[in-house]
Amino acid sequence: MRKLFNNIWFKCISVLLAVIICSGGLIAVLSDVLYVSPEVRTKRALIKIYGEEKSYSVVIDTDSTDDAVNSPIEYEKGKIDKIYIIDKENETDGEYDFVFKSTGYEGYKSGNVTLWVKVSVNGGNRRISKVILENYTKQTLMSKLGNGYYDTFLTDVTDGYFTADKDGEGVKNVVTGATKSATAGVNAVNCVIAYLEG
Amino acid sequence: MKNDYKKIAFDGAIKNNPTLKLVLGTCPTLALTTAAMNGIYMGLAVTFVLICSNVLVSLLRKAIPKEVRIPAFVLIIATFVTIVRLILDYFLPDLNDIMGLYLPLIVVNCIILARAESFASKNGILPSALDGLANGVGFMIALTLMGAFREVLGRGEIFGFKVWNFTLDFFGTSAGAFFTYALFIALFSLIYGAIADRKKDKAFSPVLKEPNGEAE
Numbered sequence: 035m036r037k038l039f040n041n042i043w044f045k046c047i048s049v050l051l052a053v054i055i056c057s058g059g060l061i062a063v064l065s066d067v068l069y070v071s072p073e074v075r076t077k078r079a080l081i082k083i084y085g086e087e088k089s090y091s092v093v094i095d096t097d098s099t100d101d102a103v104n105s106p107i108e109y110e111k112g113k114i115d116k117i118y119i120i121d122k123e124n125e126t127d128g129e130y131d132f133v134f135k136s137t138g139y140e141g142y143k144s145g146n147v148t149l150w151v152k153v154s155v156n157g158g159n160r161r162i163s164k165v166i167l168e169n170y171t172k173q174t175l176m177s178k179l180g181n182g183y184y185d186t187f188l189t190d191v192t193d194g195y196f197t198a199d200k201d202g203e204g205v206k207n208v209v210t211g212a213t214k215s216a217t218a219g220v221n222a223v224n225c226v227i228a229y230l231e232g
Numbered sequence: 233m234k235n236d237y238k239k240i241a242f243d244g245a246i247k248n249n250p251t252l253k254l255v256l257g258t259c260p261t262l263a264l265t266t267a268a269m270n271g272i273y274m275g276l277a278v279t280f281v282l283i284c285s286n287v288l289v290s291l292l293r294k295a296i297p298k299e300v301r302i303p304a305f306v307l308i309i310a311t312f313v314t315i316v317r318l319i320l321d322y323f324l325p326d327l328n329d330i331m332g333l334y335l336p337l338i339v340v341n342c343i344i345l346a347r348a349e350s351f352a353s354k355n356g357i358l359p360s361a362l363d364g365l366a367n368g369v370g371f372m373i374a375l376t377l378m379g380a381f382r383e384v385l386g387r388g389e390i391f392g393f394k395v396w397n398f399t400l401d402f403f404g405t406s407a408g409a410f411f412t413y414a415l416f417i418a419l420f421s422l423i424y425g426a427i428a429d430r431k432k433d434k435a436f437s438p439v440l441k442e443p444n445g446e447a448e
Binding site (some may be wrong): 042045046049050053054055060061064065068070078 | 296
């Protein structure tokens with residue numbers, strides 16, 4: 035037994051295990067203390083879009099415990115996780131906004147892009163009025179895309195779908211350049227258009 | 233003792249500046265120096281991780297067998313980087329978004345691993361903490377200066393304030409980052425070399441004496 039305790043490999047494994055357990059414990063405690071809830075993340079996104087806090091009613095929210103609203107809307111190339119109606123109670127002259135949290139698939143290296151898409155409704159008109167990035171996977175170049183990329187989506191919903199294929203016809207074209215990093219973002223916005231058209 | 237601390241601080245921040253002299257931590261240096269503020273943010277995050285990891289490595293230096301010192305150091309550094317990420321995500325989410333991918337990459341930043349291996353694992357807690365602070369400040373100064381240079385020339389701004397309307401888009405690109413880095417390394421070597429030569433000349437200058445014994 036004594037021989038085992040004096041063995042260098044036993045010491046090595048013990049020290050590494052001790053470091054892992056202490057680090058893991060510390061991170062677990064801090065993760066709990068510094069947890070950011072989905073509601074807070076939604077509030078942060080709405081502040082990013084509007085510059086102030088807004089009241090909203092939920093149409094779809096996959097983080098909700100209410101079964102009536104917590105199912106995502108799936109499409110072939112993306113899904114919608116959240117749909118909120120903003121300030122509907124203060125609505126005057128038929129003006130209000132939809133805010134979507136939408137994820138597009140099939141990006142660069144099969145990555146996904148999640149966007150917040152604001153659609154302003156004015157009577158019968160529905161226009162995409164703001165698009166901001168929430169997060170992405172595998173597409174490290176997304177952070178390099180400037181406002182110009184997101185501004186290309188600001189059109190009327192009735193104008194039709196977007197494409198990242200430079201040879202695409204009959205649809206609005208968004209091509210960013212050498213990589214296919216635009217594809218997943220385009221799919222995310224197309225999900226919103228599909229929901230509003232459908 | 234006081235001189236030792238002075239030497240540690242001077243070596244870490246200036247003489248062996250991790251960015252401009254040792255050319256370590258190149259990835260965030262090239263990627264994040266588009267603005268001066270980014271340099272300060274990244275510098276602060278790296279300084280925090282450097283001080284904490286150096287202190288812990290120094291504390292555990294006799295307990296960690298040398299065979300597993302590198303994995304142990306990486307685990308310790310990764311813990312502190314995760315803590316920084318949690319804190320930023322909770323209190324400063326915008327800053328967390330700006331630093332994005334480069335924040336978790338601090339785990340494999342050569343500066344932190346190099347200081348843990350070459351200094352903290354051989355020295356006491358206080359000198360190790362000071363070494364972490366000095367190296368972090370040196371890294372922050374280098375990134376902020378480079379960021380300010382690229383921001384002024386690339387966007388005509390400094391710390392977000394408009395300076396002039398003249399801009400050179402090249403300095404906002406990756407090629408501009410490499411060019412700026414090379415320019416700063418050359419400038420640093422030139423200035424530091426000139427100062428060192430001057431000191432050397434002073435130290436070894438012969439004192440000519442007149443036959444009557446008076447110095448010339």
